Each structure stands twice: as C-alpha cells, then as structure tokens.
Amino acid sequence: SKNLPKGSLGFPLIGETISFLRAHKKEQGAEWINERVAKYGPIFKTSVMGTPTVIIVGVAGNKFVLGSSDVVFATNRPKRISALQGKYNIFELSGSRYRLVKRAMLSFLQPESLQNYVKRMDELVTTSLLKEIKQKDTIKIVNFMQKLTFSVACDILFDIKDEATKEAFFGDFRILFKALGSFPIKFPGSAYSRGLEARARISNRLLPILRKRKEELSTGVLSSTNDVVSCLLALKGENEESISEAEVVDNFSILLIASHDTTAILLSLVVWKLSRDKQIYTKVLQEQMDILRDREAATIEENLTWVDIQKMKYTWQVAQEMMRMIPPVFGTFRKALEDTNFGGYDIPKGWQVFTVAHGTHMEKDIFSSPMEFDPSRFDKSSKPIPPYAYIPFGAGLHSCIGNEFARIETLTTIHKLVTKFEWSPVYPDETITRKAVPYPSMGLPIKIKPRIQT
Numbered sequence: 001s002k003n004l005p006k007g008s009l010g011f012p013l014i015g016e017t018i019s020f021l022r023a024h025k026k027e028q029g030a031e032w033i034n035e036r037v038a039k040y041g042p043i044f045k046t047s048v049m050g051t052p053t054v055i056i057v058g059v060a061g062n063k064f065v066l067g068s069s070d071v072v073f074a075t076n077r078p079k080r081i082s083a084l085q086g087k088y089n090i091f092e093l094s095g096s097r098y099r100l101v102k103r104a105m106l107s108f109l110q111p112e113s114l115q116n117y118v119k120r121m122d123e124l125v126t127t128s129l130l131k132e133i134k135q136k137d138t139i140k141i142v143n144f145m146q147k148l149t150f151s152v153a154c155d156i157l158f159d160i161k162d163e164a165t166k167e168a169f170f171g172d173f174r175i176l177f178k179a180l181g182s183f184p185i186k187f188p189g190s191a192y193s194r195g196l197e198a199r200a201r202i203s204n205r206l207l208p209i210l211r212k213r214k215e216e217l218s219t220g221v222l223s224s225t226n227d228v229v230s231c232l233l234a235l236k237g238e239n240e241e242s243i244s245e246a247e248v249v250d251n252f253s254i255l256l257i258a259s260h261d262t263t264a265i266l267l268s269l270v271v272w273k274l275s276r277d278k279q280i281y282t283k284v285l286q287e288q289m290d291i292l293r294d295r296e297a298a299t300i301e302e303n304l305t306w307v308d309i310q311k312m313k314y315t316w317q318v319a320q321e322m323m324r325m326i327p328p329v330f331g332t333f334r335k336a337l338e339d340t341n342f343g344g345y346d347i348p349k350g351w352q353v354f355t356v357a358h359g360t361h362m363e364k365d366i367f368s369s370p371m372e373f374d375p376s377r378f379d380k381s382s383k384p385i386p387p388y389a390y391i392p393f394g395a396g397l398h399s400c401i402g403n404e405f406a407r408i409e410t411l412t413t414i415h416k417l418v419t420k421f422e423w424s425p426v427y428p429d430e431t432i433t434r435k436a437v438p439y440p441s442m443g444l445p446i447k448i449k450p451r452i453q454t
C-alpha cells in the first residue's frame with residue numbers, strides 16, 4: 001500500500017483552496033504553508049481546485065521537482081487553465097515539439113540578440129514616462145508598469161507598434177489575467193467566461209497580423225528573425241511541416257502572459273522599495289548617475305547601450321534581493337506522469353506537485369538573517385548561493401528564458417526613473433498585498449517631476 005504524505009485533502013472538490021486563497025490574499029500564503037510544514041513536515045498533501053497536490057518545501061524538494069525530466073513531471077496545466085492560455089502553449093508541449101518552440105523563442109531572447117534592442121527599450125521607456133507625466137504630477141506606478149511592460153513586449157517581441165492594436169490587446173489580456181485567478185464557473189458575466197471571450201478576441205485580432213507576416217516572409221520582405229511571431233512561423237517540425245496558426249497564437253499569448261505581470265510586479269516592488277529606503281535609493285542613484293555622467297562625457301550615443309546595462313550591478317542586486325523576499329511567482333506546479341516518490345513518501349501518477357519559492361528564500365541556513373533586506377548577498381564576493389535555493393526564475397529544464405529580457409527592461413526603467421525624475425510616495429505606509437500576485441496595496445501612487453540637472 002502507498003505511503004502518502006501527511007496532510008488534509010480538505011472538503012471534496014474545493015479542498016483547501018478557499019483557506020489557501022484567503023491566506024494568499026492577505027500576503028499570508030507563506031504562513032499558510034509554514035503552518036503545514038510545522039504540522040506535517042516539508043512534504044505534505046492538500047487539494048487545489050479538486051486536484052490532490054503534494055507541496056514540497058526545501059532545496060532537495062526544489063531539485064526533485066524542478067530538476068526532474070519531463071518524463072516524470074509535466075508542466076501541463078489543468079484544463080480550466082489551458083482553456084484560457086491555449087492548449088499548444090509551451091507549457092503544454094513536451095519532447096521534440098517543446099524543444100522546437102523553445103528554440104524559436106530563445107533565438108530571440110538570448111543575450112546576443114537582445115543586445116540589439118537596448119536602444120529601442122530605452123526609447124519606449126522614455127516616451128512612456130514623458131507621456132505619462134505630461135498629463136499629471138502623480139502617477140500610479142502599478143498601472144503604469146503594467147502598461148509599460150505590455151507595450152514593450154508587444155513592440156520588441158512581436159513588432160506590434162500600432163497604439164490602438166496594443167491597447168485592445170492590453171484590455172483583453174487584463175481580463176484574461178483576472179480569469180486565471182478566478183473560479184472556473186461558466187455563466188454569462190462570470191470572470192471565467194469573460195476570460196474565455198477575451199481569449200477568442202485575442203486570437204481573432206492576431207490572425208490577420210500573423211497572415212500578413214506569413215506573406216511577407218514568403219516574399220522575402222521580412223526576415224525570420226524580425227520578431228518572435230516570425231521566428232515561430234519560420235519553424236519546421238521533424239517532417240518539415242510548418243507550425244499551425246493555433247500554435248503561433250497560443251505561444252504569442254503565453255509570452256505576453258509570462259512577460260507582462262511578472263516584470264510589472266518586479267518593477268513596482270523595486271520602486272516601492274526605493275521610495276521608502278533612503279540608503280538603498282542613494283546607492284542606486286549614485287550608480288545610475290555615474291553611468292549617465294560617463295555617457296554625457298562621451299557623447300557618442302544618446303540611448304543606453306548593452307555596456308551600460310552591464311554596469312548596473314548594484315541596481316540589479318537590489319532587484320534580486322527584492323525577488324528573494326517577495327518572489328513575483330509564488331510557486332510552480334507540475335503534474336506527475338508516473339508514480340514517483342520523494343523523502344519516503346509516494347506521489348501517485350496524476351497528482352500535482354507544487355514548490356514554493358518562499359520556502360528556500362527564507363531559510364536562515366542559506367540566507368543569514370533572512371528578514372533583512374541585503375542586496376550584497378548577490379555580490380560576487382559573498383558566499384555563493386547553492387543551486388535550487390534561489391528560484392525566482394524557476395530552475396532546471398523549464399527555468400525562465402525571459403530573465404535577460406526582464407533584467408534589461410527593469411534596469412532601463414529604473415535608470416530613467418532615478419536619473420531623469422524626482423519622486424516620492426503618496427502613501428509612505430503602503431504595504432504589499434497578494435490578491436493573486438504581490439503588488440503594493442494602493443497601486444503605488446508617486447508624486448513625480450523632472451529632475452533639475454545640476
């Protein structure tokens with residue numbers, strides 16, 4: 001007989017979902033997990049939306065879940081999620097199909113290619129900021145960052161530059177996000193149904209763009225490296241077959257989903273931190289002002305370059321430390337494709353496993369004084385962090401392929417914000433809440449004005 005992990009599967013179907021979501025909303029998701037770790041140990045069972053789930057906390061557990069091959073664990077999401085995200089998106093693929101789509105995405109997202117987009121990133125960030133403060137002297141950072149990261153992804157990843165098209169996509173993706181965090185009940189007007197409708201609109205809006213690209217690719221007007229949609233369209237499978245339109249639509253959608261809120265959260269959290277920690281702010285400002293001064297002295301190129309990004313070491317350490325204490329992605333699901341076991345417990349085929357980023361990020365044997373905000377942990381001279389201990393971007397086969405993109409975007413935006421503007425928080429006591437994902441509770445309004453150059 002099986003030795004299942006301890007824990008409670010809760011009420012049938014709804015399981016412990018409600019109690020978890022309630023804790024999560026109050027930014028007590030980590031406490032909810034800790035309570036159960038204290039009671040049952042670092043491996044325990046629960047039930048999420050009707051699926052039995054084993055939650056595993058710790059470095060060895062992270063390695064077991066994230067480091068396993070996709071023969072043991074799949075990234076497939078339950079039907080209620082894949083209905084919204086598309087059944088051919090990269091998380092639903094495995095084997096050669098997965099590798100094919102990932103290669104196309106990586107050909108665009110690897111640092112060697114992204115270097116060429118720093119200038120464009122800078123232009124987009126600068127125009128958005130200037131446009132926003134032209135209209136008002138108080139801006140809501142959360143909303144601003146959501147619009148910015150979406151606009152940057154549309155422009156750079158997909159070469160979609162038309163404002164009206166971007167805005168229409170943006171509206172529908174926000175509806176889709178709400179649906180992903182809602183109960184999957186279908187009735188007119190429910191968040192879930194609205195999500196399904198938004199998904200259909202996204203697809204209908206992308207198809208004509210995609211067909212035009214296809215034509216331009218075939219006539220040679222467009223190169224297959226122009227953008228990620230073109231990279232995907234140029235793909236050939238094992239038998240030289242092209243990838244279907246549905247596959248392109250689904251992977252376009254998943255890249256916008258994966259890149260948009262995650263980066264907006266990171267940027268909002270960094271601005272939140274900088275606007276209430278004078279010491280950290282001063283060090284970031286100094287690093288960024290030095291870079292600005294060097295640029296102005298050299299007067300070669302108006303925009304930031306790849307070399308400048310590499311100099312922003314301390315600023316990136318601040319972002320890394322922010323993601324240690326408040327990881328934008330709370331944890332990661334996998335589905336067991338076969339019976340397996342860990343730490344003496346059996347995990348039956350079909351069950352879900354879940355790793356929690358917080359678990360290891362707050363372990364005092366890995367990060368001394370874990371409650372202290374200390375960017376120097378990520379300094380080269382500090383004690384190295386063991387593999388699978390720091391996982392804001394995941395780990396193993398499915399680790400984030402957009403981390404460089406997120407880094408360039410974050411650093412460019414912070415550079416502009418601190419060197420070109422002066423700002424202060426409207427609510428100095430504003431806290432972080434987590435409805436589904438961690439954001440400042442009031443949307444982080446700041447008073448902002450152009451910096452007077454001295």
Ligand code: HEM
Pocket residue numbers: 075090091102105109255258259260262263266328329332333391392393394395397398399400401402403405406
């Ligand atoms: C701060 C920003 C970001 C965070 C915190 C983040 C976090 C993550 C995490 C935790 C995973 C692993 C998921 C898993 O194991 O199931 C992941 C995977 C992924 N991310 Fe990101 N991400 C960020 C930005 C981006 C961006 C900007 C893009 C695209 C441009 C992107 C595209 C992807 C893709 C395609 C995967 C799946 C990789 C695979 O399955 O092989 N992410 N991300």
